[in-house]
Amino acid sequence: xxxxxxxxxxxxxxxxxxxxxxxxxxxxxxxxxxxxxxxxxxxxxxxxxxxxxxxxxxxxxxxxxxxxxxxxxxxxxxxxxxxxxxxxxxxxxxxxxxxxxxxxxxxxxxxxxxxxxxxxxxxx
Numbered sequence: 001x002x003x004x005x006x007x008x009x010x011x012x013x014x015x016x017x018x019x020x021x022x023x024x025x026x027x028x029x030x031x032x033x034x035x036x037x038x039x040x041x042x043x044x045x046x047x048x049x050x051x052x053x054x055x056x057x058x059x060x061x062x063x064x065x066x067x068x069x070x071x072x073x074x075x076x077x078x079x080x081x082x083x084x085x086x087x088x089x090x091x092x093x094x095x096x097x098x099x100x101x102x103x104x105x106x107x108x109x110x111x112x113x114x115x116x117x118x119x120x121x122x123x124x
Contacts, residue, residue: 006043016052
């Protein structure tokens with residue numbers, strides 16, 4: 001692969017929407033690695049774009065950087081364990097949100113002067 005097929009850290013940041021400082025941090029955490037340097041600048045293979053997009057999506061799904069490292073490592077047993085754990089956490093959060101939504105919906109239907117004493121707001 002020639003130098004022209006490699007991305008500078010600035011080009012990688014622009015392609016992914018990830019800040020340069022975050023890319024450097026992810027590099028320290030071994031989530032992305034440059035293929036070398038040219039003129040003192042880090043150079044990244046084009047597949048680093050996909051890797052950083054995965055990191056971004058995994059973070060949005062609530063995975064920690066340590067968990068993302070496991071997911072990127074391709075160890076099937078650990079990957080399945082991390083995925084199952086996060087899915088369980090997400091389902092718990094969804095159940096808690098369902099209860100909160102029910103409370104707010106009940107309270108929004110109330111015509112009482114005092115929500116604390118309203119039967120609709122305290123229904124489950």
